[in-house]
Amino acid sequence: xxxxxxxxxxxxxxEEAFLTINCTYTATxxxxxxxxxxxxxxxxxxxxxxxxxxxKGSNKGFEAxxxxxxxxxxxxxxxxxxxxxxxxxxxxxxxxxxKIIFGKGTRLHILP
Amino acid sequence: GxxxxxxxxxxxxxxxxxxxxxxxxxxxxxxxxxxxxxxxxQSLMLMATSNEGSKATYEQGVEKDKFLINHASLTLSTxxxxxxxxxxxxxYICSATPASGGRWEQFFGPGTRLTVL
Numbered sequence: 001x002x003x004x005x006x007x008x009x010x011x012x013x014x015e016e017a018f019l020t021i022n023c024t025y026t027a028t029x030x031x032x033x034x035x036x037x038x039x040x041x042x043x044x045x046x047x048x049x050x051x052x053x054x055x056k057g058s059n060k061g062f063e064a065x066x067x068x069x070x071x072x073x074x075x076x077x078x079x080x081x082x083x084x085x086x087x088x089x090x091x092x093x094x095x096x097x098x099k100i101i102f103g104k105g106t107r108l109h110i111l112p
Numbered sequence: 113g114x115x116x117x118x119x120x121x122x123x124x125x126x127x128x129x130x131x132x133x134x135x136x137x138x139x140x141x142x143x144x145x146x147x148x149x150x151x152x153x154q155s156l157m158l159m160a161t162s163n164e165g166s167k168a169t170y171e172q173g174v175e176k177d178k179f180l181i182n183h184a185s186l187t188l189s190t191x192x193x194x195x196x197x198x199x200x201x202x203x204y205i206c207s208a209t210p211a212s213g214g215r216w217e218q219f220f221g222p223g224t225r226l227t228v229l
Binding site: 004036041042043044045046089099100102103104105 | 116118153154155156158161205207217218219220221222223
């Protein structure tokens with residue numbers, strides 16, 4: 001079945017550091033890929049998405065590229081801020097149903 | 113943007129009692145709502161999918177008689193945990209898909225922390 005694996009946290013970085021959170025997936029078809037972010041005390045929010053191979057999703061300085069050959073969708077940001085501290089979830093959705101499969105989440109701490 | 117609310121945000125109850133959690137889409141009509149359960153340091157696990165006016169579809173391993181879901185209108189779904197026990201303590205999250213949106217487009221509520229004593 002479909003699944004998502006992402007790096008375990010917590011990840012702790014200093015402000016302005018470069019961020020990478022790795023995500024790989026297993027899927028039988030051609031899924032859409034997502035990154036969600038959960039700020040403390042809030043619900044999950046869609047951060048970015050990519051619906052086909054080689055698509056790059058981007059938002060708020062974050063980027064992720066749909067790599068079919070490596071089945072990966074790594075999240076990157078060139079210069080993180082304290083306000084980026086949150087839990088990040090990689091996820092996929094198969095076009096055949098409405099379900100979203102989530103990774104376990106990666107907690108990110110940014111130090112000032 | 114689309115907003116989904118949940119009520120209550122936290123609830124503590126005694127073992128054996130029932131607890132109802134509400135999920136509302138505040139500014140859009142939701143044809144489909146989803147209920148998830150999140151354990152500490154674990155991913156969100158889909159419990160069930162509900163469509164307005166029809167019976168919920170439960171994921172394998174989820175007891176439908178224990179987790180009653182009602183989706184009576186296009187803006188409200190409720191999850192009732194019946195005869196709750198300590199092992200039901202968890203973080204419950206709902207999401208909603210707009211009638212006009214894509215199938216993958218889910219907006220999430222802030223979650224409800226249930227603690228069963």
